[in-house]
Amino acid sequence: MIVRKLRLQRGWSQDQLAEFTGLSVRTIQRIERGQRPSLESSKALASVFEVDISTFIPEDTTMEKTVETPPERAEIKDDERAALTYAKNVKDFYQGIFVLVVLGIVFVAKLGPEPKLLLFFGGMTLLMGVQALFTFEIIRLPFQNMEKRIAEKKLGRKL
Template sequence: MIVKKLRLQRGWSQEQLSQLSGLSIRTIQRLEKGQTPGLESLKSLAAVFELSVTDLQGDTNMTTYDIDKKSAHAISLEEQLAFSRVRKIKGFYAHLIQYSVIIPVLFGINLFTNPSYIWAIWPMLGWGIGLVVHGLRVFGVIKLFGPEWEKRQVEKQLGRKL
């Protein structure tokens, strides 16, 4: 997580960090997802970020390096939530792109193989409903089974009143 935060603070893409550090993009992706880096990877990243290897190793206990204050502190809950929201939005857009590519292909197959019956409308409608629900949940319109519901259920299971 610290690698991602440091990269984003500098406004670099994963490709740019890969070029600067000499590591592969896949390695950068793995490190940003929490995989433990090897010593050589740590050395390369420490050189690029102008930090010591020990500052980068602090990531194992969820610490991060603040460039302005030059001190280690815990990654805030707000930052974790922001990363989570961005991942959910990214997932929705990936879903939308898949839908936008596959549905026309299904219609093409349908029209090529059996133009008398338009069966491709059924996957379009079913998947479309799923896509709409996904979008409504990601953008906060539908809050069914969201954090508030989970909190109420936990309190209910513990026998506490809200």
């Protein structure tokens, strides 16, 4: 998540970041999803973002901390994490609409306005409308934050 935050602050795509660091796009995606980066990947990311390498290497809790953490360390707060998740959901929604429109144009151009085809794309449009209500938080159902509530119950504290 820290990599995504830093990348978005600079307005870079995953492809651009991969090119700047010399890493693969797949590696960038895995790191953004929370997988621990290797030392080599951390060095490349630290040099591109001009931050300390410790930003990308999680601290080991078994070692004693002797050096103070630099103030430039990029920590993601809960509200930032929620905002990034919301932004990702909105982006995914717009990508879905784009795919629906492109497929609709291609199929109608190829097959003409067949009733089954129109019914299918009408149903897909209805589903995208419902998805929009959830994505833009117009409708909130009780199970939307279920994972967080279950984790808090298991831990016995707020996250």
